[in-house]
Amino acid sequence: MAASKVQLGSTIEVLVTGLGHEGQGVGRWMETAVFIPGALPGETVQARVRRCAKRHLEADLLEVSQASPERQKPPCILAERCGGCSLQHCSSAMQLELKRDLVQQSLSRLAKLETSVEAVWGCEQGFGYRNRALIPLERAEDGRLRAGYYRRGSHKIVNLNHCPVLDPRIDALIEPIKKDLEKTGWPVDVNLSAKGGLRHLALRVGSATGEILITLVSSHRQLKGLESLAQRWMERWPEVVGVGLNVQPKASNVVMGPETDLIAGRAWLLEIFDGIELRIAADTFFQVNTAQAQRLVEPLRHFFAAGKSATVIDAYSGIGTYSLPLARSGLKVLGLEVHPLSVSQATANAERNGITTAFFEQADVAAVLAERLKMTGSLLVDPPRKGLSAEALGAILDGTPDRLAYISCNPSTLARDLQQLCGEEGGYRLETVQPVDFFPQTSHVETLALLTHSGSAA
Known part of the structure; x- marks a missing residue:
């Protein structure tokens, strides 16, 4: 059967020989390249075809028939669904x-x-190394707030309270901040499909200093009670040196807009880099x-x-x-x-x-x-x-x-x-x-x- 004739949903057996730029296993079936997230080089796998492109196939991993010795159990329970990490199932050496x-x-x-x-x-540090998080937000139909990275290949949020690759000092803030935002009743719409509102939660920490910035990204400034909430956060967590509101009204995959309002504290944190003191704001690159x-x-x-x-x-x-x-x-x-x-x-x-x-x-x-x-x-x-x-x-x-x-x-x-x-x-x-x-x-x-x-x- 020619690869061009393969049907969606078909199960195929593939010997994985390489790795794609997005962390997918890459093999060949009937002379056609196949991309399989979750598969590792050296493995023989069973996969279900979910997309037939002109020159390649994309498939979902069903079963690992012959596993690589470098395969390991991902430390994060969401690793197989969340698109944030693609290689937690692979040893550090590999x-x-x-x-x-x-x-x-x-x-x-x-x-x-x-x-x-x-x-x-x-x-x-294989985990706990990221000094910054940009986490999409959405509100479910029952009013509960969902925060998390997108499922691989989609815009569906995988709800999380913790992320092991984040610096533990900002990872610890995700769950309590989610609970506080859920109580506000503010509109939340990361995709701007309705009336807009909160879009992302941004957290940044100075690795050497422990200073933290909390920034909410919203399509507008109509967030009643934001000032008092920001003050409560700074009183609750002394390491938080500033709370800001970044305004991004465009339906764009550019997370942050050009303006960030300072709500409480200061607009920058201090980091030590090669013995040099750096001031870093919430919306500048580092x-x-x-x-x-x-x-x-x-x-x-x-x-x-x-x-x-x-x-x-x-x-x-x-x-x-x-x-x-x-x-x-x-x-x-x-x-x-x-x-x-x-x-x-x-x-x-x-x-x-x-x-x-x-x-x-x-x-x-x-x-x-x-x-x-x-x-x-x-x-x-x-x-x-x-x-x-x-x-x-x-x-x-x-x-x-x-x-x-x-x-x-x-x-x-x-x-x-x-x-x-x-x-x-x-x-x-x-x-x-x-x-x-x-x-x-x-x-x-x-x-x-x-x-x-x-x-x-x-």
Whole structure:
């Protein structure tokens, strides 16, 4: 029977040989690729076909006929339903090897680069590592509040009171905050299908300080009694330093809107990163795994210190996460960031720590990078998951900085960009590809790629 003729609901037997970018097991049936969430490489499984795409099948795991020795019982009782984690059923050692393979395969298949990828830097904390949570909310027909991440492949919330990958200090707040919000009677509608209302609960903790921010995301400000509730939270939990209301009126998958009202306390928490005090707001970007993010500082410092230029451009610099440690080590750093609040926080963080060689400019990286590269031969880029824009990549290819460090959270877009940078026209040589496990129990992996231009000394 041809794969194109397989019927929905059919049961098929598949030998799983690899892992997809979303953590699904990948095998072949009748020469057609099959994606099966919950299956591991090396396993033979029975699966039910639920979707027939043009070039692949998607199937639900029914039974593991021959299990991998690396299979384990997920610590979280919701792991099989919740879409937050995709690899809790896989041993830590195998997770690291699978993530290394994801990066290696992306570089070889997509970028045609036969570069050796280093072993993944594992995370000491396999659970309790996330310093931030963004949890969708909805109110059931009986009035009860539901909070949780979406079921894999859907927009149906899997109700939870605890999440083991969250820092325990914010995980402990989910259940009592849910109970308080349930009593308010406020409308809750994450999808804005009715009259709007609360959409998400956002929690953030300073890993080193324990300071916590609570932020409610709503489509409007009509939440009667919010001020008194915020005060009660701060009195109940002294570690909570601020409560905010972020307004996101758009029916969008962008969780937070552009405005956050301070309801009680202060709008930022304090974090210690590489010995530097950072102020972090509820709606500015900071890596969710503080300890693993800090491990990138030393290789970046060493890489740029060995270059010809004493000035580094940090594109997509955020609140100065990497700009400030580099500047403190003796380099001059210019951070480029489009988000105005992040720029003001980065500037304040530099002043707070007495760092005088880090400067920050609010700008669209793609629009100004070509001009800024005229001042230096060292560049750090830490773009979003979509990778570098065509304009930013073009500026790098034209400006040819001697040293380029690329921090990526998406192996596919990293490979796409490296294909151009390391091609004949780009002229870059990959010195190191170092994956780092920022996200244990998931298929996501952070990667640091260090490149030197062929026209410069390595």
